Amino acid sequence: MTWTQRVRILYQAFFLLLFVWLLARLAAGDLRDLPFSMFHHGDPLSAVGLVLAAGTLPGALVWAAALIALTLVFGRVFCGWICPLGTLQQLSSWLFSGRSRRESLEVNRYRRWYALKTYILVALLVGALAGTLQTGWLDPLSLAARGLASGLWPALPTGKPVPGGWLAAGLLLAILVASRFIPRLFCRAFCPLGALLGAFARFAVFRIHRREEGCSACAACRFACQGADEPLGAHRVQECHVCLNCLPACPTSVLRYTALPPLPPTPPEPDLSRRAAIGTALTTLAVAPLLRAAGGGRDAARPDLIRPPGALPEGEFLEQCVKCSLCQQACPTGALQPAIAQAGVEGFWSPVLVPRRGWCEYACTRCGEVCPTGAIARLTPARKTGYDGGEPVRIGTAFVDRGRCLPWAMGTPCIVCEEMCPTDPKAIWFEEVEERGRDGRIVRLQRPIVDPRRCVGCGICENRCPVGERAAIYVTSVGESRDPLNRMILPRSWRPVVRPRAPRHGGLGCSFPVRADDPDIAFFPPRR
């Protein structure tokens, strides 16, 4: 093993461990402000997709430009040195395959159908242009994050079950198993990010160069080639992962990785037929609206489509969500789950809040903090709760099911929902009644009633309701701040003026330092 290979393996190990560690810390609810979405910020596929779909490049996604610049100088070093999914595949191919030298030469040959990834890229980008952002399905960073955190970690002793997680796990495992038969098959034939970086790599300054004289055409350079880019023939720089395995393999040392080498007389074109590419684009243009319409459309608000706090209006949300699942990992209560059927075909694996699994923690703004694309806006706790004097951010409204509620239907006291309600004054209040039971005894009951003007839809009432499977109080998306049409109550300004409540009691300050430097911890409630 030469020093270049050792350095590359160190890089790969570092980035893989960093990726997994950040994801694990995120899922463990680490309250520190770690750069949880750093990998996703540098993802050019998300960046280009967002520009095409939404016409904006939100905040930190400009880091994707740095990765493109890196590719323009060194080629697809991201694929060979950084990408965690690439490293995992390389690991699987190295661990589980006992290929002979001859088989290795055969399996690392370029195949025409590896151009499939370019068609996939064309379809995803044209789809983005048509307003449906689906890059996240096959984006290696989103795919790896989903597969690890939603697919595999639920099986750990401390893991929380994720409905539909098996889909993410299945895709990830299929990719790793495929790599046992053909190394990095996903990178070579399917990865749209690799295809995109390959387009930039064609202009790369540094690339592999083969000196004709002295080359015995032994094909030893192909033996451990990761990208199947054929350093022996006319080198396909857009396929090359810059793993640099070919350099030490060459017995006559005619290969070099060098700046601005002379180009081969006829540089190989990607195996892309113009007819097929245009066909792919046109098909996508036809299928994108079909996906939307047949998937249920965006116009009708859906009761169980409860989006995270700060989520953009549904149309814009679907133009910016890359389904990386970071918000789902960040949610401290496990409330955010992948949408399987709630959000149509377009919104598959986008985040929805399922109150029976968790609730939206009142002052928590984690999902927006880790969202790499701004599909969920960043909120401050003061903004979210309305402690800054504005309207609180609502994600839905709670409704009492009076046919299941214990005080309403069963003559039994309860009001756990009122106890849990985090707003002040509580959105859940109650009327007090005395009811004669079947046995003639009088029971005093407090019957919960939701004040929709106070309710933020956090769902802790539904989560803690003692009525087993289907709670007697439940949240639907109506009243969500993000959708001005999904409403039921007139705005505050139309309501009669209410004098603000004066403080009833004197307060007493607390000198204990509560991490006052952290605005997430130390935001201060108003004195109402």
Added chain:
Amino acid sequence: MSENSKLSRREVVLRLASTGLAAAAVGGGALAFHNRQGRTTAARAVPDWRMPGVSGLPPAVAVRGPDPAGNVRRAVEALGGMTRFVKPGEVVVIKPNVGWDRLPEQAANTDPHVVAELVRLCRGAGARKVIVTDNSCNDPRRCFARSGIGAAARESGAEVVDTTAAVWAPAALAGYSTGLEVMEHVLAADRVINVPVVKHHSLSRVTIGMKNWMGVVGRGRNRLHQSIHRAVAELGAMFRPTLTVIDATRVLMANGPTGGSLGDVRAVGAVAAGIDPVACDAWGAAQMDVDPATLPFLAEAEQRGLGRGDVRAVKELG
């Protein structure tokens, strides 16, 4: 052919013996695993953590002053000092209310100074380990961070165990035999100190000490509200703490037990401590102007002989 098909006696014995062994293994396995009763998990017994009363010392005292930690020190001193309650080498669990993702000023949780001072007193008395724990209602990481109790406990030498790390054991209340869990590390403690905060509660009117035991109970606790006064008294009968310390530094007067607005908070600046949890709860109710005689759970607890639901049992030291 005929010779080949003929079995030797030795082979017959060996083959029948192996058949018999297989049959014995199946039968033995079936007998070993057979269970007519079906699978049940026995509820764990909760130890009694009380210390005997000392004649001449009051069962409970209350102290008022601007410094919450100083109040705790004076109150425990008046009861004979922490060495009366905690012996060297013991493991002590301190159970404050860390239920909510709220700041100390909002009075939804126990004051962190009170918790920190108790940890220091226990360490001073020679406790081997002090654990501060609660089954928070909001995200436990946030509750322990924003309440200040996580940092206060760690800095004063305690270990913090929230429900991200807790192990649960099956528990039973009288007449409520299944479907309840209790924290394993609480059951394993040598001494337990209950440190509630005094708050308004729509269902039980006040939530103070005995209701604070909801925080060592896990799944199934949300059904207890259907008979809250019975449930609070049963919890008081199940968990017999070494010491109860009532934090009335700030009292949440309305919108409890979550609170939120500082307008709901009354500055009382008092702490009570005692070995009579019922008297301590009565004193707490009085701090928010609720007549203890109107609280059914106090009457139920008194009937069970858990203590005296009377403010006069608490000696005011001023």
